[in-house]
Amino acid sequence: MAPQVRFSRRALLASALATLATPRIVRGAAPEASAKISDAAWNDLARQITGGVIRPPDPRFIVLTRPENLRFYDPPDTPDAIDPNAPLAVVRPRDPKEVAAALMWAEHVGLPMVPRSGGHSYAACSTIPGLVIHAGAMRQVRASAGSPMIETGGGVLNGDVFSALKNTNHGIVHGRCTTVGLSAFLMGGGIGLSMREFGVGCDRVEAVELVLANGRTVVATAGNDYKDLFWAVRGGGGGNLAFATRWWLRSFPVGKVIAFYAHWWSGDTKAILRRLVRALEASPEQMGAQMSISASVADTKSPNEIKLIGQFNGSRAKFDAALGGALTDADKYLPVELPYWDAQEFFDIEAVPNRYRETSLFADRVSDECIDEACRLMRTLPSPQARSRLTMFLTGGQINKVKPEATAFVHRSSQWLLNPILEWDQQQTPEAHMKWQRDVQDGLAAIIGQTSSYQNFPDPDAANPAEIYWGSNLTRLERVKATYDGHRIFTPPRNQGIPLSS
Ligand SMILES: Cc1cc2nc3c(=O)[nH]c(=O)nc-3n(C[C@H](O)[C@H](O)[C@H](O)COP(=O)(O)OP(=O)(O)OC[C@H]3O[C@@H](n4cnc5c(N)ncnc54)[C@H](O)[C@@H]3O)c2cc1C
The missing domain is CATH 3.30.43.10 (Uridine Diphospho-n-acetylenolpyruvylglucosamine Reductase, domain 2)
Incomplete structure (x- = not known):
């Protein structure tokens, strides 16, 4: 039986915003x-x-x-x-x-x-x-016992994949929110708890059916006339190149996993975080993890909370050997062995519409200095009028075995993805907090010495989005864009489009 623990990311807002569920x-x-x-x-x-x-x-x-x-x-x-x-x-x-x-x-x-x-x-x-x-009328998912290939429609949501694969031993790399769309997830790269073992979501795409800006429908693969488009669509970002109507994905076999949750609300935040970061970095590729450090205003007496969730594709004994020692002083700790798809119910999060901004930063290395500074910054929230936390996704593994130029998803050397999140309830954007969040992002970037950001966490206020999303792949991406959408018919708003240099 799946445990009752659910980690609703925006649960605090759920009741306040429940009325939004009723169409007006x-x-x-x-x-x-x-x-x-x-x-x-x-x-x-x-x-x-x-x-x-x-x-x-x-x-x-x-x-x-x-x-x-x-x-x-x-x-x-x-x-x-x-x-x-x-x-x-x-x-x-x-x-x-x-x-x-x-x-x-x-x-x-x-x-x-x-x-x-x-x-x-x-x-x-x-x-x-x-x-x-x-794309919501194209939500079919086809999987058959004898083949690793999964075929999905262009409007499929995570939850559709979960339902279709639940009774199979097929898995794909996916996120935790059941209502996130698969097409954009894949077009931006696609991070999930299995990525260190199986790559980002787009690494397992075999083919994609696309409707182009000129109305033509094509199927793009690594070996056909549309191989440039196939390259670009895997990381070029949702809404940017063409309309995806069908995907073919290479699944991997799934069995049982160790799903775990740990929560600290006492103790020395810096010491705990340093220990977790080092233990997770050293863990085998079968380990997937995501943790968050809550933010507080400066005069808060209690330590900032740390929450860790994750999944290990291996035995309990191997999991304990890899990570167990780092979790023993958690105020709450729950490891449980579950069939893969039951574990995803343990992890799933409900998205409730609210107001927020997320920035992100890939880090090849998170030094002790960076951890200490992150902990310091998380105690400088301007006021409780907005909430914030720093989320850290453990990356690395198979993601980095692919060359940065192999797909438009260029981020192929990181160990972590850092993600400062700011949420607020009132209509008015909290300017002081927005500035603070930007300072957190810039402060961490200065220590890490990198500015690359995740295109699936679009930052509408970033100064140079195309450079931080696509880096050294930008020139080639612009060329593909010019070939297939020279009039920029597919241009997401709020500065999220692929530019055309000429
Ligand atoms: C609660 C939550 C959890 C998340 N968890 C993860 C995670 O674990 N891992 C991760 O990598 N990302 C995660 N994300 C980010 C998510 O992958 C991106 O926000 C993604 O773009 C959302 O896709 P969507 O279809 O739901 O959104 P939409 O807003 O519908 O689309 C996003 C963009 O893609 C375009 N688009 C949508 N459908 C198509 C299509 N069929 N063809 C072409 N373009 C299309 C849209 O025009 C838009 O530009 C999460 C986001 C949220 C809000």
């Missing part, structure tokens, strides 16, 4: 842009898409367009409110032909569009004042 009727569309599209044009689009066009006040509109990060668009409370950030309409094409029809229609009427699957972009990149092309 709004007239949210920006008036000017909406007025430019004639009823005849909307009808023309509706004729081409099964299920038609969904526009306010259709109650499905909010559910299908509301982003997980409400910082950039929070559907208005009153039916009469007009929100200039609201999308105009959403369509749910059921196959590449309908995706192409929606793309061509948007181009014809001059409306920007974005693809959408799970709506979990940290920068709300799947919500713009334009047309949302939602």
